[in-house]
Amino acid sequence: MNTLSKIKIMTDSSVQLTQEEIEKYNITVVPLSVTIDGKTYIDGIDITRRDFIEKMDDGKELPKTSQPPIGRFVDTIKKLTEDGSEVIGIFLAKSLSGTIDAAKQAAELVPEAKVTCYDSGYTDRAEGYEVLAAAKDAQEGKSTDEIMDHLKRMEKNMYLEMMIPDLKNIVKGGRLGALAGRVVSMLNIRIFLQMKSGKILVPKKGRGKKFTSKFNDMLVDQLRELGDKVKQVGISYVDTRDEMEELAARFKEVNPNLDILIQETSPIIITHSGHGAYAVMFYTE
Helix, strand or coil: CCCCCCEEEEEECCECCCHHHHHHCCEEEECCEEEECCEEEEECCCECHHHHHHHHHHCCCCCEEECCCHHHHHHHHHHHHCCCCEEEEEECCCCCCCHHHHHHHHHHCCCCCCEEEEECCCCHHHHHHHHHHHHHHHHCCCCHHHHHHHHHHHHHCEEEEEEECCCHHHHHCCCCCHHHHHHHHHCCEEEEEEEECCEEEEEEEEEHHHHHHHHHHHHHHHHHHHHHHCCEEEEEECCCHHHHHHHHHHHHHHCCCCEEEEEECCHHHHHHHCCCCEEEEEECC
8 A cells, every 4th residue: 555545434424423533533424314394404414413303203204314415425535535545435234225325326426536335234333333443444554455354343243232112213114114014003012123234133022111121131231241342332312311321320330441422313313213212332342
């Protein structure tokens, strides 16, 4: 690798990162769009995560989320590569959105740019961990191939586990299929949803708060068993800040060294997961 060429990291706004991380590692976040009752907002630019929940509740129909337009990616790629830099784009799972396809099409429209697009297999903080790892590797001068190998290893060791207590949005959004939707909406069922390298699995369904408590106990047990292999945990939620603080305190009891980030999730996730949903994400080193 030519020592003058730099690698810059690009991602999408479903990612969970802090403002400090974005600035420290020079990460470019390309926003997705979200449409509520015919009005389109650019995620993080003209709508905040908090505003979004209120607008979603007032809306007549489920918001529609859409990948960034190809033109937005083209502009971003041109800007990032004008100094001769290479770009690695790390995006939310293709099973959730066509964002990575839009990025690849945009890259073809800028043939002089060297762009590598990678499907993180996840979203939110799980995607964020991959983005941060790539950005740190890039700052250390690692090559694109080395960074890709690192991402593939991380993807295999990633956990994304989610509780969805209100299935209205996920059913409307078609993420569970119509039949599953009819059954679950009748029975006041909650689901434990897992993501593994782009696949969405529903290992367990149950009813009421007892089911949610069992899910939380399972997470605590998991972190106890994995011990020091887990250094960081992300907790992302729709509207349950206090409960998430309590859950984080339980995680700290089993492993006081954990670095835990608790943040509201993105409109992209809120749209499909609905009220009361939360996810816990971590990876083993």
